Amino acid sequence: MAKICDNKSAGEILRKDGKIVLIERYNYPESYALPAGHLDGDTFARGVERESQEEVGIMIEKNKSVWSGRVDNPCKREGGSFHDWEVFEAVAWSGELRAGDDAKRFFLAASEELNKIAVRTEYFMKKYGVSYENVGELTRKIFGDPAAKNTDPEWRADMGLEPVWYFILKELHLI
Numbered sequence: 001m002a003k004i005c006d007n008k009s010a011g012e013i014l015r016k017d018g019k020i021v022l023i024e025r026y027n028y029p030e031s032y033a034l035p036a037g038h039l040d041g042d043t044f045a046r047g048v049e050r051e052s053q054e055e056v057g058i059m060i061e062k063n064k065s066v067w068s069g070r071v072d073n074p075c076k077r078e079g080g081s082f083h084d085w086e087v088f089e090a091v092a093w094s095g096e097l098r099a100g101d102d103a104k105r106f107f108l109a110a111s112e113e114l115n116k117i118a119v120r121t122e123y124f125m126k127k128y129g130v131s132y133e134n135v136g137e138l139t140r141k142i143f144g145d146p147a148a149k150n151t152d153p154e155w156r157a158d159m160g161l162e163p164v165w166y167f168i169l170k171e172l173h174l175i
Contacts, residue, residue, distance in 0.1 A: 005080030010048035011036030011168065013066065013089040014056065019108035020174070021097065022117070023055055024159070026104050028076045028146045029139060031155075031162035032117050037102070038077070044068075044086035055103045058095035063088040067172055072136035073164040076146035081136065087168055118175040120160030124152070132170055138163040 012035045014021040022032050035055040039047035049060045067087040074081050099105045109117065125132060128141040142163065144150035161169070169175045 003077045005075055005077035005083075006039055006041070007080065007083050008039040008044070008047075009036055009083040009085050010039060010044045010051065011085065011087045011165070012048050012052045012060070012063075013087065013172075013174075014052070014058065014093060015090070016097070016108055019110050020114060021056060021106055022109045022114070023099065023103035023106050025162070026102050028149075029143045029162055030151060031159050031165075033162040033165050035103075036165075038075075038083075045088070048086070048088050052090075052093070053095075054101040055099075056106050057098040057100050058090075058093045060088075060090055061092040061094055062090070064091055067168060069171075071164055071167060072134075073167075074136055074139055074146070083164075085164075085168065087172075114161075114169075115175055117159075117161045118166055118169070120158060121163065121166045122160075124155065124160065127154075132163070132167055135163045135167045 037051040066089045130138045
């Protein structure tokens with residue numbers, strides 16, 4: 001039986017050498033993303049600290065909240081049709097970056113690379129006729145039902161930025 005969704009997620013913008021840390025996700029939705037995850041009873045601040053440690057192996061020492069809002073973005077958990085998000089940007093962090101938990105790998109994306117990955121997501125917006133504001137619809141078009149594992153073959157061959165992260169980074173004027 002699937003876990004019950006708490007409909008709360010937190011994400012982290014980590015920078016190193018002027019680049020943003022991205023992960024390639026193992027699980028639904030297979031995509032490029034920033035470290036993030038469900039709160040599972042934690043506060044937003046504690047949840048993002050835990051997710052940053054689990055996904056890229058670092059400890060957040062100081063954080064600032066940079067965005068919050070409700071997003072229609074489905075997940076694989078029961079009842080997970082939307083999430084209340086809070087996104088933080090690390091002011092100070094320590095540790096050695098490494099891929100962990102839900103990350104196949106991590107990498108540092110300069111602005112140009114981040115935009116290239118975002119353009120790949122824009123291709124799917126055009127393909128399906130869905131705007132970036134319709135995160136849930138775009139996610140369902142690309143990935144289908146989380147249990148069915150029927151991700152668009154074109155996406156599997158050349159992934160883009162996870163739709164919820166496209167939306168958030170667009171809101172923050174980072175893409």
